[in-house]
Amino acid sequence: MSVTVKISDGPLPASAEPWSFPGAGAVLCFDGIVRPSEDGRPIVGLDYEAYEPMATRMLTQIAQELFERHALLAIRVEHSRGHVGNGEVSYRLRIASKHRKEGIAALDEFTDRLKKDVPIWKTARAPLSGEGSGAAGREGSGVRGQGSELGDRRE
Amino acid sequence: MSVTVKISDGPLPASAEPWSFPGAGAVLCFDGIVRPSEDGRPIVGLDYEAYEPMATRMLTQIAQELFERHALLAIRVEHSRGHVGNGEVSYRLRIASKHRKEGIAALDEFTDRLKKDVPIWKTARAPLSGEGSGAAGREGSGVRGQGSELGDRRE
Amino acid sequence: MNVSVKLFGAEAKAAGLREVSVEIGETTCLALRDELARKIPALAPLLEKCRFAVNHEFVELDRTLVASDEIALIGMVSGG
Amino acid sequence: MNVSVKLFGAEAKAAGLREVSVEIGETTCLALRDELARKIPALAPLLEKCRFAVNHEFVELDRTLVASDEIALIGMVSGG
Numbered sequence: 001m002s003v004t005v006k007i008s009d010g011p012l013p014a015s016a017e018p019w020s021f022p023g024a025g026a027v028l029c030f031d032g033i034v035r036p037s038e039d040g041r042p043i044v045g046l047d048y049e050a051y052e053p054m055a056t057r058m059l060t061q062i063a064q065e066l067f068e069r070h071a072l073l074a075i076r077v078e079h080s081r082g083h084v085g086n087g088e089v090s091y092r093l094r095i096a097s098k099h100r101k102e103g104i105a106a107l108d109e110f111t112d113r114l115k116k117d118v119p120i121w122k123t124a125r126a127p128l129s130g131e132g133s134g135a136a137g138r139e140g141s142g143v144r145g146q147g148s149e150l151g152d153r154r155e
Numbered sequence: 156m157s158v159t160v161k162i163s164d165g166p167l168p169a170s171a172e173p174w175s176f177p178g179a180g181a182v183l184c185f186d187g188i189v190r191p192s193e194d195g196r197p198i199v200g201l202d203y204e205a206y207e208p209m210a211t212r213m214l215t216q217i218a219q220e221l222f223e224r225h226a227l228l229a230i231r232v233e234h235s236r237g238h239v240g241n242g243e244v245s246y247r248l249r250i251a252s253k254h255r256k257e258g259i260a261a262l263d264e265f266t267d268r269l270k271k272d273v274p275i276w277k278t279a280r281a282p283l284s285g286e287g288s289g290a291a292g293r294e295g296s297g298v299r300g301q302g303s304e305l306g307d308r309r310e
Numbered sequence: 311m312n313v314s315v316k317l318f319g320a321e322a323k324a325a326g327l328r329e330v331s332v333e334i335g336e337t338t339c340l341a342l343r344d345e346l347a348r349k350i351p352a353l354a355p356l357l358e359k360c361r362f363a364v365n366h367e368f369v370e371l372d373r374t375l376v377a378s379d380e381i382a383l384i385g386m387v388s389g390g
Numbered sequence: 391m392n393v394s395v396k397l398f399g400a401e402a403k404a405a406g407l408r409e410v411s412v413e414i415g416e417t418t419c420l421a422l423r424d425e426l427a428r429k430i431p432a433l434a435p436l437l438e439k440c441r442f443a444v445n446h447e448f449v450e451l452d453r454t455l456v457a458s459d460e461i462a463l464i465g466m467v468s469g470g
Contacts, residue, residue, distance in 0.1 A: 015173040016184075022242070025190040031182040032470050033175065035253065048469070051398060051462060054446035055469075079469060087177070091470050098190065100266060108259050111470060119443070119462070120469030121399035187390050203389070206318060206382060209366035210389075234389060246390050255470075266390060274363070274382070275389030276319035 002074035003063040007050050011088035012078050021074040021096035026103045030111065032091030034084050038124040045085035051119035055079070058118045066110055070102040077110070079120060157229035158218040162205050166243035167233050176229040176251035181258045185266065187246030189239050193279040200240035206274035210234070213273045221265055225257040232265070234275060311337050313375060315346065316382040321360065324352040340371040346383070360385045391417050393455060395426065396462040401440065404432040419444075420451040426463070440465045
């Protein structure tokens, strides 16, 4: 069983480095990319906060559960924390399996579980005054102060 | 609608070049890789034959049908012809969509359709004498001569 | 009318040919299929699962053929 | 017993705090939840959908707490 979990600062590399696993017939890569709007409003990006080490532990636990349910060869998951701008990659999941169907099912399940059980939160960052229309001066809905890492990271 | 279809000689690059699409929230990449055995027997690789231009036309048609059924932004599909060795990539499908679920559904459907309707055939190439056990001297089950492109390409 | 039919995969292997020339009376794919079964008995058991492609598109068995058509017999494919 | 509870996302926003100190009589997560609702009314409507994590693992509401536990209130998450 090969499981790699990595939570790192800022966007993931735009292009995934080569990755496979001996004997794999199917290698899937899913990139989750920050879109330019959230709930219909323009944003410049998302700020991610992760509760560590729980987030890494949960990602690892989910990967292990999927190994048991599907016949997988390897899982590698990466997630950003901090700011990720529009068009940048915040989440990359890669799964190697012997066959396609089990890899696709695992990819979908893993991501559903991530969105339900992994303590990671995103906050939309709206354009600064002049950067966009209709949202001038608004700057997302994040929590300020009280030692917020995200608050500290805002420009 | 952005559809790219490419059938090319030999294995695809081990690592996919960067690819995305403006506004995409999900980019999926599926690599189909030649496995070291076929029907329980060791092989050194697969020889692919494509009936062109029909294969390219069918791949394009399937992509267009999936655009209508799912809300996709871009599809790019590449397939090998000729020899592809074990561990090498013979098929790479990439789909950009706003959301994950539609991209995953399209990825699965596209590949099901490929395996049903696209005139591409594979022939297993068994190890040459000395290269493997139990299959010495056997060289796959492909058709020889009569202008076979594959036959001509065998070393 | 004399037509030429391209063969691939299992059908090419069964026939030992990649292309076969067939003389047909009635100029439909159905008549062509019957003639292929008669001329190359090894193909007969495979034909039920085959489709014809004419000029690079799948067609129904009642399709009428003309001399300039490019005809291919497409059985089980195995891409991916 | 005095415990400290980490808050995130919507709960941190509602409370205006990232960490809150609470005095509890009965040392269970259920008692802690009731005390959080009493102390920070803005949190009350969110608590139904929240889980507690103790020492980085989700726990049930009947979980008994000890002073050294790291406690986090986990509401709707939004990774991906």
